[in-house]
Amino acid sequence: MTDDAPVTTAASPVTSSGPAAGATREGRPAAGPSAGGRRAKRSQRRKYLEIAFFVTPALAMLLLFVVWPVITAVQMSVFRWNGRGPLVDFVGLANYVSILGNDVFVGSLVNNLIIVVTSIAIQLPLGLAIALLLNRKMWGQGALRTIIFVPYVLAEVVAGVIWFQLVQPQYGVIDTILLAVGIEPPAQGWLGDMDLALWTVVAILTWKYLGLAVILFLAGLQGVPEELYEAAQLDGASWWQVQRRITIPLLGPTIRTWGFLSMIGSLQLFDMVWILTKGGPANATSTMAVFLVNEGTRSNNFGIAGAASVILFLIALVMAVLYQRLILRRDAKGVA
Amino acid sequence: MTTSTQMPAVTPPNPPARRRRGSAGKFQGGNPLVYAIAFVVVCATLGPVVYGVLGGFRSNGQLTQNPAALPDPWIFSNYAGVIANPSFWQYTFNSVVVAVVTTAIVVVFGVMAAYPLARYTFKGREALFMVFVAGLLFPATVAVIPLFILLTQNLGLGNTWWGVALPQAAFALPMTVVILRPFLKALPQELEEAAQLDGTSRIGFFWRILIPLSGPGMVTVGVLAFVGSWNAYLLPLLLLQGDMKTLPLGVADFSSEHSSDTAGVFAFTTLAMIPALVFFLAMQKRIVNGLQGAVKG
Known part of the structure; x- marks a missing residue:
């Protein structure tokens, strides 16, 4: 649990001012190249893994079902296409x-x-x-x-x-x-x-x-x-x-x-x-x-x-x- | 966009401020004119709904002879016919499954995504949040045709519950994250510090403290997702056929297939709407809170 110690201190000012707290936090591990630095780096990596774990499902859903269809709509709009076969009949802005x-x-x-x-x-x-x-x-x-x-x-x-x-x-x-x-x-x-x-x-x-x-x-x-x-x-x-x-x-x-x-x-x-x-x-x-x-x-x-x-x-x-x-x-x- | 997205950070969810009932100062009511207007509003609002409910108790003959009359005699065969109609129950079942799956995905993935966005500090947090805010700008209608192609041709989800539930959840996620983030942010920092002093990891904090405490927020976004799914028409219309149809599709089909059986249409529509109506009205406060929160986001 010592891993979490540096995070605790850094995380406390978070809610008051997000970006500022983030900046000081970035600076700290870089300053100390010792064992403490390595530990901070590891906990940093762990934190990013946690973030990825929490955010990925929602982001994947958004990408697959919202972003992808919207991009497809843009792509479809410059082709003449009846829904079957590949998109080949490029018509530019004709549609x-x-x-x-x-x-x-x-x-x-x-x-x-x-x-x-x-x-x-x-x-x-x-x-x-x-x-x-x-x-x-x-x-x-x-x-x-x-x-x-x-x-x-x-x-x-x-x-x-x-x-x-x-x-x-x-x-x-x-x-x-x-x-x-x-x-x-x-x-x-x-x-x-x-x-x-x-x-x-x-x-x-x-x-x-x-x-x-x-x-x-x-x-x-x-x-x-x-x-x-x-x-x-x-x-x-x-x-x-x-x-x-x-x-x-x-x-x-x-x-x-x-x-x-x-x-x-x-x-x-x-x-x-x-x-x-x-x-x-x-x-x-x-x-x-x-x-x-x-x-x-x-x-x-x-x-x-x-x-x-x-x-x-x-x-x-x-x-x-x-x-x-x-x-x-x-x-x-x-x-x- | 940026200016407004920072608002939730400044204004925690409103309940405390709104506890005070704004009833005073309105120079005491009791004015007969106010009651008269309220009566007119109630009649205009409920009139069509009540007419539909009562219409289900009449025969088509009664309805054509005098459209604006009470049932005389009361006829129960229309409602009995709907209750005995297996399609009605199949549609209801489909609607329930799709709505429950949609709601579960929205709540679980939504609270997961909102947690680091609310309580972690990291580079690019605001940018990540903006991705969800930008998602609000993509209405489902815009993408419905390519979505239809993606689901039927690429994913093989045409005419399935998942084919409707997954995209519905995806389109509900941005609003969910926007509503939940300020909610999670407003939980006191001391709780997190105390948990960490006790040796709880951030994931432990999420499970043991944050989830139990954010119940009300999750109910709000859950109810919004459920209502949205229950009432959805466009995506199910494109994707679902036959036995897979949801209730709104069933109502619309029944109405066009039995257009001469007005009383039957009223009975079918009434039975399709009443249970949901009662549930949604019970959840009215949640819906209003959610809409207000979403709009502020």
């Missing part, structure tokens, strides 16, 4: 040119962006309003929070299958209720109408994910110190003033991080669309994920699917980095 001129892909991309923007534009004010209203002592608060979370924990498939029945033309309950109050529903049904289908999907997504916004905002609200409210109350601030001047600004970090989650989710949207419309009618609700699954599995255009994957990844990456730079950076600074 990219082809999909960027493809109305279905561009339409899918636009749909994704519409969903990113509308999801945030609808769910943020609505979620905030509900969270602020519910953030008070009231009867049944715990039950209410649980109920609001129900749509979020449902599988998108399950939610989609139920909603698919609800919005059916003729025998769907939504149409029945609308007719009862004298509103004429669209003749081809909500999901069959070219102009309405995407908005119907957005509405259903709002139902599915509003609860997450409310729950995260409510959790964020619990971090607002009560003294602030008491002080504001003493100063005679009204409820609205308190919310606008204190609560919402302090909720900033929660809102911004929720926005990030929402954006990434919208870019990857597949399940709900696949269940509700398969991207139809006439690709009106198609998303990038729907497009690449169609190309990859139905048409066997793996080159095209690869190019679509790469573009989807680049868009997600650029949006994530921009979001990080422009919006999240403030929070990181605030903490540091």
Whole structure:
């Protein structure tokens, strides 16, 4: 156990300042060439073996199932390939040119962006309003929070299958209720109408994910110190003033991080669309994920699917980095 | 990226700060308007789910005659039909196995990877951590087509439990490590020093002290992985056929194959969702904590 002695002393300042502690530690064994140095070297090697033992399984999984497929997608994207035989028909950037001129892909991309923007534009004010209203002592608060979370924990498939029945033309309950109050529903049904289908999907997504916004905002609200409210109350601030001047600004970090989650989710949207419309009618609700699954599995255009994957990844990456730079950076600074 | 990844080091997991219920100061509730709005929210949220559950107790005739009515009379044959359907149980079994395997891999490999990243000092530690953070940027959707080719052609895992569980675990690992690292870091250094004075090696510390103490963190990441696997659709859709299908695939298939049997679809969907729903709602706090932690990472 003497092996561990030098490590103990070196390891103690670790949590306070990582890199600095590491630097002094590097210097020590080099200074003493004696027996102590050899022992330190051996324990050093042992430490690296331990690190390798702990980290390797996770890293291997990442390499095999995440990194490798992504590299393959890039490779596929510069070949014409139907999924069989070797990659030989090199076409350069032709697949990219082809999909960027493809109305279905561009339409899918636009749909994704519409969903990113509308999801945030609808769910943020609505979620905030509900969270602020519910953030008070009231009867049944715990039950209410649980109920609001129900749509979020449902599988998108399950939610989609139920909603698919609800919005059916003729025998769907939504149409029945609308007719009862004298509103004429669209003749081809909500999901069959070219102009309405995407908005119907957005509405259903709002139902599915509003609860997450409310729950995260409510959790964020619990971090607002009560003294602030008491002080504001003493100063005679009204409820609205308190919310606008204190609560919402302090909720900033929660809102911004929720926005990030929402954006990434919208870019990857597949399940709900696949269940509700398969991207139809006439690709009106198609998303990038729907497009690449169609190309990859139905048409066997793996080159095209690869190019679509790469573009989807680049868009997600650029949006994530921009979001990080422009919006999240403030929070990181605030903490540091 | 770099700025945010250092955050967890500064802010230990939040529970202590959040213990204080933020109920006061909201200028006492009890306002009827608030209750009215809460009622509307509850109806809008639960309406579709309750409609599905009740729809399973009606006949197709009842559903077409008056879509917006209660069961009259109550019919149990739809639910009985699903319970007697061996495919339903096969799908449920597949879903359970895939989710349990995914969760086990995520928790074991995740806590192993997070341990040296949290409590060892070594050159390149932050760089190694960045590899996991970068993993967050690769959504499963992006890689799904090449993944499908890799699994079916190169690894021979098409239509197997492993073929779904392994990639799902791999894509869940980055978030797991990002959530667990600050959690492991927050355990007091004195514990480690005391253990070392007693002659415990770092591996001994990992087994005997760190693992038992990080139970809550592991439950959180485990629940997130389980929910993700249970609800997953895209990868199983590409990989699994016939008897290997998971519940979401079963629900989707039943819905398209029996599209005229609305009551049957409602019954099948209800039975597929209720047990998971109850479990996930019981774990709600864990899910929310995990999502918050992940986002902060």
